[in-house]
Amino acid sequence: MEVVICRDEEEIGRLGADVVSRLVRTRPEAVLGVATGSSPRPVYAELVARVRAGELDLSGVSTFSLDEYVGLPEGHPASYRTEIRRELTDPAGIPPERVHSPQGSAGDLPAAARAYEKRIAAAGGVDVQLLGIGSDGHIAFNEPGSSLASRTRIKTLTRRTREDNARFFDGDTDAVPTHCLTQGLATIMQARHVVLVATGEGKARAVAQLVEGAVSARWPATVLQWHPHVSVLLDEAAAAGLGLAGYYREAWANKPDWQGL
Ligand SMILES: N[C@@H]1[C@@H](O)[C@H](O)[C@@H](COP(=O)(O)O)O[C@@H]1O
Numbered sequence: 066m067e068v069v070i071c072r073d074e075e076e077i078g079r080l081g082a083d084v085v086s087r088l089v090r091t092r093p094e095a096v097l098g099v100a101t102g103s104s105p106r107p108v109y110a111e112l113v114a115r116v117r118a119g120e121l122d123l124s125g126v127s128t129f130s131l132d133e134y135v136g137l138p139e140g141h142p143a144s145y146r147t148e149i150r151r152e153l154t155d156p157a158g159i160p161p162e163r164v165h166s167p168q169g170s171a172g173d174l175p176a177a178a179r180a181y182e183k184r185i186a187a188a189g190g191v192d193v194q195l196l197g198i199g200s201d202g203h204i205a206f207n208e209p210g211s212s213l214a215s216r217t218r219i220k221t222l223t224r225r226t227r228e229d230n231a232r233f234f235d236g237d238t239d240a241v242p243t244h245c246l247t248q249g250l251a252t253i254m255q256a257r258h259v260v261l262v263a264t265g266e267g268k269a270r271a272v273a274q275l276v277e278g279a280v281s282a283r284w285p286a287t288v289l290q291w292h293p294h295v296s297v298l299l300d301e302a303a304a305a306g307l308g309l310a311g312y313y314r315e316a317w318a319n320k321p322d323w324q325g326l
Contacts (some may be wrong), residue, residue, distance in 0.1 A: 085112055100131050105197055128187070296326040
């Protein structure tokens with residue numbers, strides 16, 4: 066796991082976008098795993114800026130979202146499919162037919178979950194997975210207690226996650242769905258490179274667990290300690306709980322330039 070403590074969101078956006086740009090240059094039909102929420106937005110903004118400047122072409126890329134609320138009608142402004150199209154894929158010129166997300170409005174949710182796993186496998190798996198992290202250490206919607214071997218399935222959201230996400234539902238926690246379809250931790254672990262972004266003091270405890278805590282379903286993101294290629298992009302506030310921050314800073318400052326993230 067490589068930890069980079071960044072000066073600001075601009076640097077986070079640039080480093081994250083560099084990973085995607087490098088990938089797409091060698092593999093224009095790359096498969097991107099995309100996360101919703103505010104954390105990855107600087108990366109999306111930078112990618113869109115590069116596309117608009119003619120420096121990057123994402124039109125051959127496919128995307129797979131991590132999760133979706135159950136029960137929101139298609140096109141609902143807070144649905145994750147709507148969000149990812151608004152924040153990334155539409156402005157970046159990725160055609161809607163290559164934008165995949167779990168079907169939270171399906172009648173048969175277990176079948177939709179199985180179908181999603183098959184679609185990811187049929188696409189050859191995820192090359193780069195962008196991730197945020199919840200304040201309770203969840204990734205995608207794998208809440209505390211999630212099996213470290215889980216695959217795409219229905220999950221019940223915790224009260225805390227629903228409160229955190231109420232801001233997308235006019236501040237009304239009760240309007241936030243109680244269930245979701247989410248990629249499992251084992252699904253995420255199959256991505257070839259994971260880039261996790263966390264900003265703000267509200268993430269400091271979860272980040273300290275992710276990087277330096279014991280691997281445990283209590284803090285689901287800790288499963289990433291078993292992944293061979295994880296880049297963690299933080300701001301100062303999110304890094305505040307790290308005991309080895311000095312070492313991470315030194316390692317990054319002295320990193321040979323032939324090594325990318
Ligand atoms: N399911 C999403 C996660 O994928 C995201 O990482 C998390 C943090 O969101 P934010 O980045 O807005 O803090 O929120 C939601 O629960």
